[in-house]
Amino acid sequence: MRAVTCHRAELEVEDVADPVPERGQVLIDVERCGICGSDLHARTSCDETADDVAALGYDGFMRSDQRVVMGHEFVGTVADYGPRTKRTWPVGTRVVSLPVLRAGDAVHLTGLSEQAPGGYAEQVLATASMTMKVPDGLAADHAALTEPMAVALHAVRKGRVGAKDTAVVVGCGPIGLAVVLMLKATGVRHVIASDYSPGRRELARLCGADVVVDPATESPWSSFEDSKRYLTNPIALAELGLDAMDKLRAVPLLPWAHVMRAAEKAGATPRGPVVFECVGVPGMIEHVVSSAPLLTRVVVVGVCMATDSFRPSMAINKEIELRFAFAYDPSEFHQTLQWIGSEKVDVSPLVTGTVGLDGVAGAFDALRDPERHAKILVDPASAATV
Incomplete structure (x- = not known):
């Protein structure tokens, strides 16, 4: 043959x-x-x-x-x-x-x-x-x-993105576009797509991105309405904690530690956006870690074949979560096929x-x-x- x-x-x-x-x-x-x-x-x-x-x-x-x-x-x-x-x-x-x-x-x-x-x-x-x-x-x-879209579904699930979370997709090549599609299919309301290419930004719009950013002129971290709720300075996080403790300890007999744990479970504590790194070239992980807000969860989807490096101290000070996504399982592959077949995913x-x-x-x-x-x-x- x-x-x-x-x-x-x-x-x-x-x-x-x-x-x-x-x-x-x-x-x-x-x-x-x-x-x-x-x-x-x-x-x-x-x-x-x-x-x-x-x-x-x-x-x-x-x-x-x-x-x-x-x-x-x-x-x-x-x-x-x-x-x-x-x-x-x-x-x-x-x-x-x-x-x-x-x-x-x-x-x-x-x-x-x-x-x-x-x-x-x-x-x-x-x-x-x-x-x-x-x-x-x-x-x-x-x-x-089906196969590349299943990769995207697995990455979205790996990111544990809630409907009210902001998702930022860095890089709008095929896998980045697939992630945009899967984020919208799973109900994420705020999806920002970032790419230098005008053609790929237009494709991101067609795939459902709510905001499309040219990183040469605009930061994806400040391009959405609720961006101000994200913290960019570790001291601001400490100040927020101090303010919270002042208020909690001002109430006599209040079990403040239990209140804090309950607030955490309810999602009322500070958190960052969920970022999908879909470029896969040396330097991108460092770029995201150093520029994203505090408490950001980063899912690395782009395949970088070369040796890369980033500053762990930066990630630690910002308490960045760094995850890597590879492939999918059979149920995700099947789910993807059904969603494409039903046109839930175009x-x-x-x-x-x-x-x-x-x-x-x-x-x-x-x-x-x-x-x-x-x-x-x-x-x-x-x-x-x-």
């Missing part, structure tokens, strides 16, 4: 061996496969990531000297099953799948491992138990975004282009320009190269 391989950062269309499903696997005819930001990073920086995950016990991540078929955001139709595998869906059924492939005694990341070729190809293998039927009437272009603004296999290399180059594209899909049956 025809597929796009990555070898020493070069993308080429080649004839590769047809995939043959083993027990527990399903063979899928690929209809669409999204180009992910992590694919752009892995193309040039896979060795660094491979070293990191090898230290965690997984040595199957792609290396630059290997020839890897990338692509993990795929949708397609069932073509065949491996031996002694339950045929859950009839041949021809449109499905999506979590991109993890059980092969023998090992599990590999589809599209990011030589042992699990991905969806920049005419066919791809998936773990049968991880496949899910696409809702009737849902277009392949939209179903293909992913159409994200899709800005489609190419065939011969256009993948050019698409990778085009995605470097934030004014041109957000999400480009690969259609193996298409002859489009631009």
Whole structure:
């Protein structure tokens, strides 16, 4: 079959061996496969990531000297099953799948491992138990975004954002836009999106952001109506505590410690916004930690492949919560698929282009320009190269 391989950062269309499903696997005819930001990073920086995950016990991540078929955001139709595998869906059924492939005694990341070729190809293998039927009437272009949207849902849940909280999305590339969509889908009323690119700011508006900010001219931390309730000076926090204690201790016999704990449980104590760092380049964590208000919760979603640093003392003095989000679980993947199918989440603004296999290399180059594209899909049956 025809597929796009990555070898020493070069993308080429080649004839590769047809995939043959083993027990527990399903063979899928690929209809669409999204180009992910992590694919752009892995193309040039896979060795660094491979070293990191090898230290965690997984040595199957792609290396630059290997020839890897990338692509993990795929949708397609069932073509065949491996031996002694339950045929859950009839041949021809449109499905999506979590991109993890059980092969023998090992599990590999589809599209990011030589042992699990991905969806920049005419066919791809998936773990049968991880496949899910696409809702009737849902277009392949939209179903293909299930995987990145599930990443965003997981990040939003990791941030524990309440409806009345302010969420700030830093970076409006595909994953940042997906986070905006999921924040609004989960009922968050105040969403601020920040990006230098006018094109991406416009896409953020289309995705539902309540305020869109150009950080070159305006701070995202002061661009919403209730920003004054957030503290930016540690002394102000101490003063607030002193004032509260003066008032509580002025009431005779008042169990002031219990009152403070009750206020904390009720959400009446100071807190900061929830920030989603969706850029993934060195220096962004430090930027957010140093510029965000006190008591901010930061969820790092952008994938930075390089070594980075930030000032822990700054984070400590501001009592910043720092969390990292990776992937999703099957229930989040399923929830995302259903929300896209019911149009609770409209992913159409994200899709800005489609190419065939011969256009993948050019698409990778085009995605470097934030004014041109957000999400480009690969259609193996298409002859489009631009």
